[in-house]
Amino acid sequence: MMATMETHTALLQKYSKPGPRYTSYPTAPYFAESFDEHPWRDELLATQTDGRDLSLYVHIPFCDSLCYYCGCNMIATRDYDKARDYLAILFQEIDRTAAIVDTSRIVRQIHWGGGTPTYLRPDDIRALFGHLAARFQISADAEIGCEVDPRELSREHVQALKDAGFNRLSLGVQDLDARVQTAVNRVQPEALIREVYGWMREAGFGSINMDLMVGLPHQTVQSFAQTLDRIVDMQPDRLAVFGYAHVPWVKKHQKLIHDADLPDFDTRIALQKLIMERLGAAGYVYIGMDHFARPTDELVKARHDKTLWRNFQGYTTHKNCDIYAFGVSAISQTDEVYVQNAKNLGDYQNAIASGALATERGVRISRDDKLRRDAIVSIMCDLELDKAEFGAKWGIDFDTYFKDGLRELQDMATDGLVEVDPERIRVTDPGRIFLRNIAMAFDAYLQTPSETAPRYSRTL
Ligand code: SF4
Helix, strand or coil: CCCCCCHHHHHHHHCCCEECCCCCCCCCCHHCCCHCCCCCCHHHCCCCCCCEEEEEEECCCEECCCCCCCCCCCCCCCCCHHHHHHHHHHHHHHHHHHHCCCCCEEEEEEEEEECCCHCCCCCHHHHHHHHHHHHCCCEEEEEEEEECCCCCCHHHHHHHHHHHCCCCCEEEEEEEHHHHHCCCCCCCCCHHHHHHHHHHCCCCCEEEEEEECCCCCCCHHHHHHHHHHHHHHHHCEEEEEEECCCCCCCCHHHHHHHHCCCCCHHHHHHHHHHHHHHHHHHCCEEEEEEEECCCCHHHHHHHHCCCEEEEEEECCCCEEEEEEEEEECCECCCCEEEEECCCCCCHHHHHHHHCCCCEEEEEECCCHHHHHHHHHHHHHHHCEHHHHHHHHHHHHCHHHHHHHHHHHHHHHHHCCCEECCCCCECCCHHHHHHHHHHHHHHHHHHCCCCCCCCEEEEEE
């Protein structure tokens, strides 16, 4: 079906509804408090000989100031002593996990997120990385990434990241328009972004991502087109254009963003169209959800090879890794378990200081969860699913097992978002921005709505 602008608008309206982003399945709201440190220790001990490599995540929650759109677990403070105390606890947590697990397992990936990891001073960046490197076996070709806030960043920070061994940086930009930046309390002029970006390239970083955001107050198609043009001119290797999730009932500070200033539905639709067109014309390949990369990027290769996967950091090429995550609210996972550390900083620090792990909740996933996760990942990462291959892998008849999901897909198939035939399910080009909706057809947790069910952000 050829989507005209009118049908496009109608589809966006029809399918704009709350839904998960599927960085895990089941999603985090379904983790249970009964899954605490004890089953997690047992899981760690039981999975050391599974032959999986490691991915390490470190969460640094501090930021100098609060961006009003923020959806992260963060603490705005100018008191660096808080970061010093936190680091001391973080070192203990890393040691405690390292004492349980087989540290000769190879680390293929490291990611520091936040908050703002570059809130740490350069010497502390080196010290924290050194602490990890002294305890774990980091592969020489490991992918080592860090999220970077251009404000308050110095050339010394960039050098410290390079010296430590980081090889990927992700720069938070969001929007270059001054009015938008003021409205979300994140003022960072283009000249600053260009300067910081220049330092990164000079230091030899070959892979730089930029994060943008649509749906912010005062954004217009014209203003965001200018932002895109100026960003594309800098030639980042990857781009992530996230949709702003306005959930003031969860993130109270988002009430500082006035509903009346948010772009209306038609503008949001036009912005989606603009992003696809401009980034496509600039040579970026659409990976899935909000992600774009240059054709030579390994995310593009992984898309073609069908080795892409989704985890809490978004798209990854490291599918078969256990993730050990350190820090407040950090989420770890093995093939069958997800666990999350305490989300409150005090609770996290007290747990570690008392000699425990800080595991607050988690879930052991069932076979049905695993099957559905595999189907959801196929849609989100490969944009298609081979029914026979899938059935053979899991020992099921696909059409029988997923008959409810297939029924749900019928409507989307009629609307031209997905093709469903006896052999496969394939996301069409117009269907690409509806990936969350298509994946939701395989989500068993959404089929039994309850009053305690989580309220997700809207899919579009
Ligand atoms: S810098 Fe990032 S984590 Fe910190 S407040 Fe802004 S958006 Fe949130």
